[in-house]
Amino acid sequence: MRVAGACGDSSGRHGYGNMGSRVNLATLTPSRRNPKLGDVFAMLPPDGMYLFGRVVATDAVALGPGAILIYIYSYRSESKRPPPTLLPSDLLTAPMMTNRQPWIKGYFECVEHRPLLPEDVLEQHCFRDSRGRMFDEYYRPLHAITEPVGIQGLHSYRTIDDEISVALGIPQAPDEPHSK
Numbered sequence: 001m002r003v004a005g006a007c008g009d010s011s012g013r014h015g016y017g018n019m020g021s022r023v024n025l026a027t028l029t030p031s032r033r034n035p036k037l038g039d040v041f042a043m044l045p046p047d048g049m050y051l052f053g054r055v056v057a058t059d060a061v062a063l064g065p066g067a068i069l070i071y072i073y074s075y076r077s078e079s080k081r082p083p084p085t086l087l088p089s090d091l092l093t094a095p096m097m098t099n100r101q102p103w104i105k106g107y108f109e110c111v112e113h114r115p116l117l118p119e120d121v122l123e124q125h126c127f128r129d130s131r132g133r134m135f136d137e138y139y140r141p142l143h144a145i146t147e148p149v150g151i152q153g154l155h156s157y158r159t160i161d162d163e164i165s166v167a168l169g170i171p172q173a174p175d176e177p178h179s180k
Contacts, residue, residue, distance in 0.1 A: 030106035062154035094150035127152035
């Protein structure tokens, strides 16, 4: 498996995946910068058309406090330039909570910062736990389902990659073979 440098090699190609874990998203520019509320980030699936996401909260509660709540939008582009508007009505997947790993590994590349306005955010976030109970992003119980419903818990870059793959209708990246 080939892994490219920061933004790809001189041919303009990108590395897909990372050593030790297979994913469909290309490795773009790794960053140790903490994601900030309102950041817009790019992702590159294997079809070569960029997807965009946004940081909606940096204080969500998944397995503990400090999770990053993200949206991933259905808008596609041949470049890393995001569309002028990113609306909740254009989500590709349900909102997800994650950590900094997708940025550190380079699967998410921050391409712009925009102030987060009320119309940029769903009125209510809803996540279902393994027992079927509903919670918001701060683990407060909800008594009614509000679409879209995400999974309560912390998504890894691998599970985010799987959610994107399913939504785009492409095969999920295979699991790593277990070493004996």
